[in-house]
Structure formats: C-alpha cells, structure tokens
Amino acid sequence: MRYFLLIALSTHSFGHNFLSPLATLRSAHSTLSHAFTRRRPYPTIQMEETLRKALAEKQSAVDSQGNAVRALKAAKAAKADVDAAIEALNGLKLEKASIEKQLQAAVSGAGDGSLNREAFRQTVNNTLERRLFYIPSFKIYRGVAGLYDYGPPGCAVKSNVLGFWRQHFVLEENMLEVDCPCVTPEVVLKASGHVDKFTDLMVKDEKTGTCYRADHLLKDFCNEKLQKDLSITAEKAAELKHVLAVLDDLSSEELGAKIKEYGITAPDTKNPLSDPYPFNLMFQTSIGPSGLSPGYMRPETAQGIFVNFKDLYYYNGNKLPFAAAQIGQAFRNEISPRQGLLRVREFTLAEIEHFVDPENKSHPKFSEVANLEFLMFPREEQMSGHSAKKIPLGEAVSRGIVNNETLGYFIGRVYLFLTRLGIDEDRLRFRQHLANEMAHYAADCWDAEIESSYGWIECVGIADRSAYDLRAHTDKSGVALVAQEKFSEPREVEKLVINPVKKELGLAFKGNQRMVVEALEAMNEKEALEMKATLESKGETEFLVCTLGKNVTITKSMVTISKEIKKEHQRVFTPSVIEPSFGIGRIIYCLYEHSFYTRPSKAGDEQLNVFRFPPLVAPIKCTVFPLVQNQQYEEVAKVISQSLTTAGISHKIDITGTSIGKRYARTDELGVPFAITVDSTSSVTIRERDSKDQIRVDVEQAATVIKEVTDGRTTWADVWSTFPHQSSASADDE
C-alpha cells in the first residue's frame, strides 16, 4: 500500500507517490492560480463543485415545475396558463442540459474547448513513437507492459541529460561517483527495509486469478463515478473525492471494506475480488547455482552508496561533508503498469547521497542559490488549501520552511538543473511532503513536481533522511558506518559510569553472573539514574535481565553508578544524509511535453510538430542539407559534416530530393535546433528552428558557429547580430 510504503521508505519509494489522487486534487487547486498562461496547451479542471450544485438546484426546479404543470392540468387550468407553465418547464430543462454540458466538459477537462489534456498527450506521444524517441520494448512479440526502449533520438536526449547531470552535480560539486551492480543480495535489502515493506496491495479476480492493484480499482471507480455519473449529489461527490484524497492512507482492511461497500468487481470479467494482500515490488532472482542465495534487482541505487560509506569517507580524507552519486538502472515489478512512460518496470535513476554532520547542516555555497525564486508549495499551504507560490529560497530557509541550508542548496541546484534542461518554470514546483507522507526519521522532504498532461508528476525527491540508512546497515552488518570529528583540544564531557561489583554479583548469581553484569552495563542513562536513585533510597531494586528471562534483585553493594568528567579527543557520530533522487525517464518525458508545440505550415494546410529542445538537450544539434541534389553541394556538405564530427557535434546529412521545407519540418519534429543549408560552394545559410531566422556564413565558419552556440559559449541572438541575415527569411515551405 502506498501509504505504508511512504512511511517506511520515504523518497526511496521514488515514483510510488506519482500521481496519487491526493496529488491530482492538489493539482486542480494549484493549477487554477496560473491557468491559461501562454504556454499551457490544455485547460485546467475546475468549477466542478459549483456546477454540480447548480445542476442539482436546476433538477429540483425542473421537478417542481413539472409538478406545477401536472397540478395545473389536474386542476383543468386555462390553456394559456398550462402552456406558459410548460414553456417555463422547457426553459428549465434547456438550462439544465446546458449545465450538464458544462459539467461534462469540466470533469473531462475540456472546459474551454481547446485541445484537452488527453488529445495533447496523444499528439505528443504519437510524434515521439513515430520518430522513435521511444519504442514499446519487444514490440514484435507484442511487448511487455511497463518496458520501453529509447530509440535513437530518445537515447541521445537521455545521454545529453545524463551528461549535463554529471557536469552540473558531480563535477561542479566534486561528488564521488560510484557504479554498483543491479543484482543485490537479500541481506542488503533486508537491512534497508525493502524485503519486508516495499509492497503494493493487490487483489485477485477470484475466478481467473488476474491481479490488480487494489488502490487503482478504487481510484478508477471513484473517478469514473465523478466524471461519468452526473446524477450523483454534491455530497456523494464530496465523499468520493475524500476517498481519493485519503486513498494513500487506507489500510489493507479499509481498502478491502471500501471495495466491498462500492461493489467493485474485476474490470474485465465482473468476477468477485479477493481481499487485498501485499505484493513485493522487487524482481526476485537467485545468485549462483545452488538456489540458496536469494537476490533482487535493486529498486533504487542508493543502497550501493550507503554500504560503501566507510570507504568513501576514507577516500574523502575522513572529512565531512561530502556527496556520493550514482547513475543506474532500477527495477520495480509493478502489478499493472499504467500511464505510459511515467510508470515503468525498469528505469534510470540518478541519486546523490550528501553526508553531513547532523549538528551542522549549513552549506558554504548556499549564498549562490539564496536569491533564486520559484514556486514552492510548503506543507502549511497544502493543508490550508492554498496554492504554490514563489518564495525566495533564502527566505524559505531563514523562515524555517525548508529545514536547513544544505537541503535548500540542493533544492536550488535542482531548480537550475531542470530549467536549464528546458523545463518550464511555471510548470515546476517544489512540494513539501505532508507529515503523513514522510518517514518518521526524516527531517524534511521536498519533491520537484513537474506539471504534465497526467497532472503534477514527482520527478525529483529531495529528502533529509537523517541517520536512518547508515544506522540500518551498521546494525545489520556490524560494521560501524560513522564519522569522527577530532577536537582541536580535548573536551571535558560528563559521562555516566556503571561499575558492576563482580565479587558481590558472583556470590549472588553464580553461573548467571555474566548475564547480570552485561545487562547492568547495557542500561541507558535514564535507566541507570533511576536505579541509582532507587538504590540510594531503598537499598535494593528489582531488575529485569532479558538474557535470563526474569527479574533479579540488585542491592546497593552490587553496582556503583556515577557521573564522571572525562576528557574526549573526538566525537563519533552517524552522519545525516541528504538525498536528491532523480527519475531520469520522468524528467525526460515532462521535457518532451514542455518542449512540444505545433505551428501551421506555410500553406496553412497542416499543423507541423516542433520540439523546442535547447541545444544542450537536442538529440541532434544540426542538420546539413544540400539545397538541391548536386554533386558540388554534396561535397560541401561532406566537408562541413567532417568538421562537425571533429568538433564532436552530432548531426545528420539529408541528401534526399525532398523540398527544403519538408526537410526542415522533418528535423523540427526531432527538435534539431540548427540547419545548415548548402546553396553555394562558398557560403551557406544557418537556420534556427524556433524563429526560423536564417543567417549567411562562410563554409569554413559553419561548424565553428554551430559549436559555439551549441556549447553555450554564445547565443543565437549574438550570432544573429554578427552575421548577415538571409533575405528569404523562411524557405520552410518552398
């Protein structure tokens, strides 16, 4: 069940909080505040409640007018009166129909008549699949749900995103990158809690054995009712929405009870369903030939870093803070994957574990991000029904909205990372976890959520997980994953000292002496001080020795308990870990949606698709087109291609005889930012994708210009002001 999962694993349950109904509702709220901005290609949903109430009122007006008509007829009233009453009734019916239509539109998200979310998504996805950004895996064998390939342009985008991630995080922050295997022995995931708690609740069709996610069925039922059944009362609607809102909090029993109450059956067969029961989401396997060493495909990359803490700390010169990072595949055996590229069974994670002294979470570079201002959605705003708002990051930290500087620093760095990739900052927000979403040990947790046609999507989790993970592995492995702080001069520390008097204990307990001694020494400070007080006041006390399974009587002569001042030369502690965890596939999918737009062809007879990828992300940086099929031009194209290759610029030559307009449209659809058109042997034009502006450049300079502008060393605006403009401003449809 989602909720337990979140409690248990916090952001390690990355992706499992995705598009929870809770998030969907929040989405409806917060979207309102900046609806209809220029770039948003689909409308937002709202006014539903008002419309539902109006509909109910209109229905009762229709009902009573109907009664009035019947009463007039029964009373044999004057024809003119009856006709007038009927006319009024018909008027009311028309009004009711109009409200129904509005409600229908509102719940299906097409309120303002523009392209709705689903249609927009369909257009984007069709383009992505047709141009092989992605391919359903093993398609010729009819595929496997939740598995997708990145085709050539998708693979290039992914590689660019990961390259920039390495530059932006690993290189700029001097992180220690590691690369650990996916196959993981059970003991590691036992320690982390995944073996016991990484589950979803499942129900089975009692006849066919087909499995479903219990919360999905309940969610679908509620959504279906809300969207299709216009007759339900505003109260019923409120109840269903409440169920959706608390879906993540429902226990197995509560979920089962709701399924029974609503009479939900198996979607395909209408057969009855089993009670919900937990299904572990890890792919299980067996390591080696004996069958005796169970293993799992890792559900996240973080554990590989935690188990290496000791070595990495040593590598860093035994100094804190430092961060380790890992990019790699992670696996989740979803019960029934839905939502296309957003919920998949295998995906690439990029995770950072920043280890820090729990007593000092300041960050030396925080000032560099303190002035950033972007949409934040703190816990309190969510609870009070407000929407996300722009808050300067420095203020968020100083006001205590964000727990500490280091967490704040990473929030800022994530914001910069995502927006530089091309994520629209108006559709990006940082949402704080509510108390019930967060693990008990977590200090604070924020998700970078990106708005897509599926709603707000959790794409990066940034959590302060305190010392939980290192402690869990210390306990399980017996290897102390701790840090030391050496004091410049020894510090005096008051320490509790427990001295069992072995002679007395030996006389009293004989063969059990050792167990009693160990139990006494194991007392914590509170227990020991209580015992000291009791012994001083009463001379003896009852004391439970677990290893003996019984109470024994301890007298004053058997133990001395005192506080002593000791000199300490160092402090030994378990570091806190602050973990930014990136779902690379989700970020890329949202980037596709944010980058996509259509524009009419020059003739106006069709809509052309464009991805406005920044050069950093674009799968291919440049195309080279000989204007017409001609050996001279093709030679020039080859020379330019060679210079581009040498400069490390990915590009494509297109020597087909298709019109230049068609060729431009073809590469716009791949998001190629620049096109070099060879129309003479001495100079060429360079066209920018979004503006369709063209400049004229010498053949020798072409590759250099592209290199400078794709590397970010100059901008198109600079280039535009430097070189002569090509007069035929757009040949797009010649």
Place this chain on the structure above:
Amino acid sequence: MRYFLLIALSTHSFGHNFLSPLATLRSAHSTLSHAFTRRRPYPTIQMEETLRKALAEKQSAVDSQGNAVRALKAAKAAKADVDAAIEALNGLKLEKASIEKQLQAAVSGAGDGSLNREAFRQTVNNTLERRLFYIPSFKIYRGVAGLYDYGPPGCAVKSNVLGFWRQHFVLEENMLEVDCPCVTPEVVLKASGHVDKFTDLMVKDEKTGTCYRADHLLKDFCNEKLQKDLSITAEKAAELKHVLAVLDDLSSEELGAKIKEYGITAPDTKNPLSDPYPFNLMFQTSIGPSGLSPGYMRPETAQGIFVNFKDLYYYNGNKLPFAAAQIGQAFRNEISPRQGLLRVREFTLAEIEHFVDPENKSHPKFSEVANLEFLMFPREEQMSGHSAKKIPLGEAVSRGIVNNETLGYFIGRVYLFLTRLGIDEDRLRFRQHLANEMAHYAADCWDAEIESSYGWIECVGIADRSAYDLRAHTDKSGVALVAQEKFSEPREVEKLVINPVKKELGLAFKGNQRMVVEALEAMNEKEALEMKATLESKGETEFLVCTLGKNVTITKSMVTISKEIKKEHQRVFTPSVIEPSFGIGRIIYCLYEHSFYTRPSKAGDEQLNVFRFPPLVAPIKCTVFPLVQNQQYEEVAKVISQSLTTAGISHKIDITGTSIGKRYARTDELGVPFAITVDSTSSVTIRERDSKDQIRVDVEQAATVIKEVTDGRTTWADVWSTFPHQSSASADDE
C-alpha cells in the same frame, strides 16, 4: 559446456571463451615472439618441455649411475672406483636438482627471476583497491563473488571510456544508438537460443551439494599436475596438455569420464562428484505479479537491437547498410566466478549491430584503415603452431584472410579505439576463431585479445553472424525482419511454379486434400524438379505428407510443375549482421595493467605507483596544489578551480599540508596527468606526470592550457616548447 555454447551462440557467448585453456596455450606460443619487450613487466613461460625432457634424462642417468655404484659395491671394487662413481652420482643429482629448480620456475612463470605475473597482478590490484578504482560489492556484508563496484576513479575511467566509445563509433559512424531494458521476456531469449543453450556444465559435491564448473575442476587438476608434479613424464605432460587444449570441445559424457579417470573429487571436502549436467547462466525472474511470465536479465544487449530491426530500418529511410549500437548492463549467473574483475556476474557491454546486404559487404571508408598494420593471428597460423604477426589490414582483406571489407573496417576501428585508450599495441592481437569455435552460420569471427597477467583476454568480439539473428526472430515472432532493394528497372527472374490440380486431388484424397495441397506447395526447388522428372518418366510418384504422417501416390494429373519467367521490381532479403561486441570492464582492467608502472622515489627508499593513463581516460585530469598552506595561494587555487569547472575539466584541490612530493605521488597513483602547483599569486607551475617536467604559466592561462592538452587539441610536447621551463625540474621529493 563452453564448446556447445560457442557453437550455438558465437560471439554472443562473449566472455565465455575467456582464458580457456586453449587460449592459455596459445598465449605461451605467441608471447614468445615478443617476449622481454621494454614494457612487459612479467616474464613469459616456456622451455618447459625441454626441461621436462632434460629432467627425465637426468633422472635415468641418476638411476643408472646409482645402479653402477651398487654394482661396483657388490663387486667389491676398489674404494677409489666406488668413490669416483659416487661422486659422479652426486654430481648428477645436483644437476637434476638444478633442472628441477628451473622447471619449477618455468611452470610457475618466474623464469628470469623478475617480478612474476601473480606478483605484478597483486601490486596492480592492491593499488586499484586501495585507491577505490574498484570495491568488492556489498563488502560490509562479506560481498558476493563476481560482483564489483566502480569506486570514484574507476567510475570516472569507465565514463571516459564510454564517452570516447560514443564519439569514436556512434558519432563518427552515424550509428543509431538505442537503450533497451535488462528485464527480458522468455520468448525473446527462446528465439535467440539462450534459454536452451546458454549453459555451462556443472558437477555437485554428492554429499554437501556445493556446485562446481566441471571444466574448471578438470582444468585445475591438469594445471596442478603440470606445475607441481615434476615427476610426471613428458608423455603424461603432453596428455594433460592435450586435455587442456580440447577442454572446450569435450562433451558432457567425455568430461564426466575424464573426471572419473583422474579420480577428481570435490576440492574442499574430497567427496565424490555427480556427473556433469547443464546449468543455465541467465538470472531468471518473473515479470508481473501472476508468476506466469518468466523473464531473464539479458545476457547481452544485442537482442534488444535485433527485435527493433524493422523500426530502425525505417528510421534509416529503409536504406542499408546502417548500424545500431547499445551500451548497457548484461548479466551472467556464473557457477563460480574466478579471476577477479575479468569474470563477473554483471558487466557493461557496448555492442554494435551493423546491418548489411549479404551480396555487398564492401565498406566506403575501408581505405581509411587499409594501411593499418598490427598483430593478427589467423586461423591457419594458429593451427600450424605459428604466432601472431603484423599484417596490413588491406592485405588481410584482399588475401581473404578477413572475410570482407566491412568486417575488416571494424577490426581497424577497434584497433584504433583500443590503442587510443592506452592499450599497448604490442600486447594486442586480433585472433580469428577456429572452425570449431565458430557458429555454423557465422561467416568469420575475430577477437581482439589483450595480454594481461591472466594471459590473452578476449575483450572485443567482431563477428559476421550472417542472417542468423534476424531469421531467428522472424521465425519466432512472425514479423518479417527483412530489407528490400528496389530495382531501378524490373528484372526478369526464373521462378518455380507449383500448381496443384485441386479437382483431381479432391477426388483422390477427399478430406485430406488440403494437407496434400499444402505439402506440394511447400516443396523446395530440388524436390519439385525431382517430382517433375519422376512424373514425366513414370507417371506417378510416392510423396510423403508430414501432416498426414504417411506417403501418398501423386499422379501426373494432380500437379503441374514448371519454371516461369517473372518480372520482379524488388529483391527482399534478410540482411547480414556484423557485430563488434565490447566487454567494457575487461578493456578497462587490461588498460589498468598496461598503464601501471612503478618508479623509485627520489630518496630511492620506496617504489611509487603510477598509472600512465592518457588524458582522455584519466579519471581526474588535473590537481591544484597550493605549495604551502597560505590563504593567498588557496585563493588562487580556487580561482583556477573555478575556471577548470567552467571548462568542464574534472580536477581536485589538495590543500593538505603534506609535502608537494607526497601530493604528486598520491595523484600519480590515480593517473592524474597534470598538476598545477600554486607557488605565487601571478603564475603557477604545471607538471606532467610521466616526464615529471614542469613549465611556468600565468594564472589566467592555466585552465586553458590544461583544457587544450586534455582535449587533445595540443600535446604536452607542444606545450613544453611554448612555455618557460621550471628550473627545479622535479620537486617530487622535497
């Protein structure tokens, strides 16, 4: 069993041919030809046979001299004669002892007294593990055999190697890179043959159930005998060597028989062993919650490309040739992994599938590699006991040693790739597969083998797999994975036409008519022409209808068989695939060994470790050292660090108070090529790792110089001739 595996899967059994005993023997031969070159840090093994023979002769000399002594004593010969005979006997014994010592040294590989292979490997591996190039995975839980992490410098080296691979292959050759999941449904690996044939033979300790690889036990037995038992005859040694040579060819029964014959028992317990039986090397799992969809972790990345052929061909404008590429994790559940980083259970593969018209395997860029000359080891040279020799690639192709230009082109590109990474060209050879190593369908196959302390290691397989893979998936999926060649004008083709006469067949066979018709239509050309001849000569013929399970009589009136001229507008065919497959982890390990050397410290009291990585590969390109702890110098260091970050150069600041010599040594051991030492606020020194040469450069220029030389736009030699030299040529041990 390896051999069947090879037959079945060819280079797809990548890594399974690694260090086979056959390869070990070959290693001993070919190594001789260029033994004791400057860079080889360990001696080669040889002279063994000669020594064994000499030993046997000396033994029989000792024996007969012993007999002579006894005879003299029995005959009560003169004391002087007896003493002389005894002296001669003792002399012979001393000579025998000397030969034994030489033989011992020869078989343990320390023939010339220099650092031997094992010791060299130990030194390299200690350095690698101490500096976290790699870490045994899950170390705090006592690890898992065959799983390793890349620690920070190892991870950076890997990322650099993969980055260069993308530049050298994907970008320069315009390949279509894809990225497919590791989780693979059974049907795909059933089609590829892995489910049925990807196995090793295993034996079990009959009492404890512990599993061993059958061939490993036999191999260990033979090697142990050969190395430790000096008393065996040259004949016995030859027999054991023969077993080692044919180990890969032994059937399950033969392997079991040899184990019995030699009385081999379980290594740890000495218990008897079971007969050998096959164990599938894939990690199995289950997709989805039902338990009804078996899946495997892919054993190679190639299948993901094959199943996408149709889409990729379309993406390429329905044109051949083109290549697809994939980098990703692959998994093999080894029975008992040995040989450290070379045989692991999870590893990164980089694979290319180049699809080409089987009727035209020329390559337009072959001329660019035709003049390359490097060690090649053709089949014939191996069979006739010769060693690898340098052959110009163009000659190898024109003489037919290498099957075709495209295969040759990739061999050349692989050579360039490996040597640019820093692989020593004297310890790199391209070995052709012997007939019995190659799959029956393969046209030709070459392995890039790199010599390491483990012998010659297969690191890249380059195979012409003909149409096998695409056909296998066509058959299994029913989706035609084919290419078309449109003819510029229609071609006349003679086609066999089989026309069953349904009326006659219906009369004769009634309900079975359909089966007979289908069987007739399914005849191949040879069968049909034979039937035609028989019908013409005898009027009727017996014909086996498989679906009926019996022969039927076909008469002349029942079928017409003829050859007709038809016009064809295109040719439809299954492309051949040429597959270079790179074991990235193995290449990196060999690179470590080839890059490692030691040099004395200035004081001469210790050996310092150095990795001579080229800048391209080096995990960190540059270190920045303030000469002494001093705020001004540290400020300058920070400024330089900032410029390096902006330029995308990975680097490290070391502000510890350690001596500059110690700090140099520390970074030499990580293979950092350049060190910037801040010893003033206006200019700094730059030191090159291997020469220890230093130049003086302005602070503002430092990052640019490093950038130019690490990007390969200039060389250290150029830099050395441009800037003033630092007089204190080496501060390494100040």
